[in-house]
Each structure stands twice: as structure tokens, then as C-alpha cells.
Amino acid sequence: MSSKTISEPPWWGDFEFNHDQCKEWRIDSLSLLVRHLDGEWQIAYQRFDNSADTENTIEITDSTQLPETLKNNSRYIFRKTKGLLSVLPLTADRPVIARPHTPFNLTAGEEAVLYVSTPLWIQLAVGSSPIKVLESIAINQPSDTWFGPSTLEGELCYATKTHCKLNLADISHRPHRVLTPVFVRNQADTTLAIERLNIPAPLLAIFSADDGKLWTPGVTLTREKDGDMAKLKIDKKPPKEARNCRLVSKPRSDADSTIFIRAFNTVFN
């Protein structure tokens, strides 16, 4: 495979392809090949075992490797195509359950801001109006998990382990993940033990900050006074931590409201 680096991050945006040109995206453990032919787009990807060498890698290169050589490959046929591919980062298509490496407690009346990173998907689309989405691929396939009071009641989510850092300076830049500031408030009279947090990823937009970090709007989780209910609020604006930022992708699903009252055990666990 001959390759040369075309660009540094960001790995998203619009990419021009010449006839029979193939480009490879290497993002963390994902290797993604996109080839443009007359009236055809070929997409192939494979995830390789994550090692220290590939962690946080972002590389977009010209490639001579054939898409058929990778594990998952597909072809998309069009009557006529322009060589313009739109690459977008997307949040997860199901809520993400963030489990802190060490569970922590929030005493009565306390509040805290935690920075939680969740996995990203890469969406490949062509055309302008309407946009035709070719594929949406998880950069690192997160593990499935069940979130609910029992195996009969609950919802299927993705699991992610997080350090739940409190200090912004401690967060390392990982371009294949998106950061969400989670404001947790405990208004009940008892201590809130947080083992898992439900992040409503499909309802979150993605913003890109000047430093290259990707952010979602802040999420506020409030444990109500009676202790049985929790309020979930999604900010409309980008988080203040992102300073100058621009909208990169809209939420996957539009919610009618940005405030939800949910049973306590569907937000915290």
C-alpha cells in the first residue's frame, strides 16, 4: 500500500475524489476505505486490534488497497455521481451508559460537572439535495448493555467506561470521541451513589471547537427532592467549554422537548 498524508484532522467535512481514486481513513482502530468510480462508490472497513500505536491515530491517505480486501465491504451504484463525499461525525444511535472506573457519591444538596466522553460514528453521504447517506459506521464498536430496573423492563444501550473527570485540563484529546459536560445535581436528602449514567446520545448535536475537540451540548441530570424522579435537561446551546465552535452535525433524533422527567432508575443506576 502506497500512501501519503493528505490532511491532518479534522477527519470530517467534504472530500473531493477523482475518478478511480481511493482514500483511506485510519481513525483509532478503524480502517475505512472509500473508492470512487464512474457511477459507483465502494466502501470497506475493518477494525484492527487496538494497540498503543494506533490509539488516537487520525490519518487520511491516498490508498491503492482494494476495498474487497477488507472484512466489510459494499458498493453503491448511481446513475450519475460527482466525486464529492461528505463525511460527518455522529453520536451513538442509542443512549450511552457511562460507567465511571470508580463509582462516586454526591451527598445531599451537592452538584458537580463531569466530563463524559462517548464513542462516535462516521457517516458517509453523497449528493446535496437530498443528501444520500451511504453508511454510518461506529469508529469503535461499543459493547451493548441493558439499562433498566430488571431484564423485563429497560432499554438497550451502549456501554462505555469513563473516568468522569471533573477538571477540563485533565481531559486528553481523543478525536474519535465526543465530550459531553454532565451537570449532576442531587436535590434529595440522601447521598446519590453514581455507578452508571444514562447519556441520551441520539438527542445530542455535535459542535467542533477551535482546538479540534468535539463537544455536545451540556446535559443536566437533577435528582428531585422526593428521590424517585430525575429531571433530564438538554441544553440548546453549545457548552461554554467549547468557546468558539461551530455546529458539525445535528442530533440523530429530534426531541419535542429538551426537558424530560424520568423515573430515577432510568437516568441513574
Next chain:
Amino acid sequence: MNELWIDFVTYLNSDNVWQIIRASILVIVGVIAAKAISASLAKIMSKSASSHGIMLIRRGSYYLILMLFVISALRELGFNFGVLLGAAGVLSLAIGFASQTSASNLISGLFLVAERPFTVGDVIQVGTTVGEVLSIDLLSVKLRTFDNLFVRLPNESLIKAEVTTLTRFPIRRFDILVGVAYKEDLKKVHEVLDAVADKNPLCLEEPKPLYIFKGFGESSLDIQFSVWAKREKFLELKNSIQEEIKYAFDEHNIEIPFPHRTLYTGSKTEAFPVEIAK
């Protein structure tokens, strides 16, 4: 011959013919109306109701409308329903004895519809038969097995038998039974199994995998390792995780033993003569 012809012409001129024509038209219109109305109702309900509900609405409305038209047709022919209903009592007793099995299936079918242990599209297991429910009819439930066979199960047997609905809940547990050699460190085995489950994205992180030491087997330490998966990915997990366990055990030199037999000839006898053939 001539008399017959005159009788026929007289009959044609009487009201009877018009009654028969009117009754026939009513039945034909009834069939068309019942088909059209039931299809439209099913279409209207297709967004809000389940496939099972749609099937019930379709069939219920079809038979109700058709019945009304048939009753009107019979009235047109001059049937007296008071007499018919009176006769129905005696008739039903006779029919009841004659069609005991069908009646039992019919009533069982009504219970099945009311109880809803499964719906159209569910995968159920009855005895050794596993298949997808194609329809729940008045007399029987039709299944399509995974090797593409059509199975008809009488409703009566379903009411009596143990029926397992495999697609009722969104997640399922898969129990892996694995044996390791007596020499192995069980703590390490537990760690390796946990690591395999952690690495497999199809294996649910919560509910946590379950590790049970089942006991001292004849030639192995028997372990049950239970993992959870999304229902649709169950088969995929079943294949992938067992393979991964085998590879992980090989990598960590954990032996999965096959039944061992030690032959002992007693202390006083001589050893078995062993010959090595090349």
C-alpha cells in the same frame, strides 16, 4: 314435456326468481363489501396496531359484514329466523357431538387470542418444534420452522402444552457449559472468561456475565458461564463467544479436557504390554 316447459315458464314469471336473484346479488355485494371494508380497516390500523391485531381486525370485520349480508339474503328468500334459532338448539347439540375436536380447537383458539401468549411474527417453541408464527386461526396456529417447513398446530394442543415464546423480551441469556482440566487455576479461568465477555461487543455489559462453578465432573471442573445478548444478535453471540473462549483458552494454555480413562491392572499384575507402531 310441454307441461314441464309451462311449469318452468310459470316459475320464471313468479316472484321466486327475483327473490333468488336479489339474494344472490346481496351475497355477491356482501363478499365484495366485506373484502373491501376489511382491507381498508387493516390499512388504516396498520400504523397503530400489531400484525396480530391487524389480522384479527381483518378477519373479524370480514366475517361480520359477510354474515350480515348472508342473513339479509336468507330473509330475502323468505327464511324465518325465529324457527331457525329454535332449530339451532337441537342442531348445535348434534353438531357438538359430531365435531367435538373442532369445537374444542375453536374455543381453545378464542382463549389463545384473548390470552395472547404470542402474536404473529413471534418465534415459539412447542415440544421440539421451533418456528415463526405465521397466523393464529380459529382451529390452528401455523408455524414456519427455520428449515422452512410449514407446521400446523391444533389450538387444543397449544392450550394444553408448554409453549415458550423466544421473542418476548428484548434480551436473552446464553449459558455456556465448559469444562477445564483439574490442574487449572480456576481464578485464572474466571479472569479469562470475563475478559472474553468484556471484549465481545455483542455480549451485554449489564446484566453482568454469570460465573457458576458447577462441580467436580468425571474428568473436568465444570463451569457454567452465562452471558446476555440482544435477542436479534443471540445466534451471532452464540457462535462468536464460544470460538473466542476456545482461542483464549488455547492462548492461556488452559486445557479443555476430554473424558479420561485410567486403566489400572492392580499392583500384583504385570503392566500392559505396549507396542509402538510406526
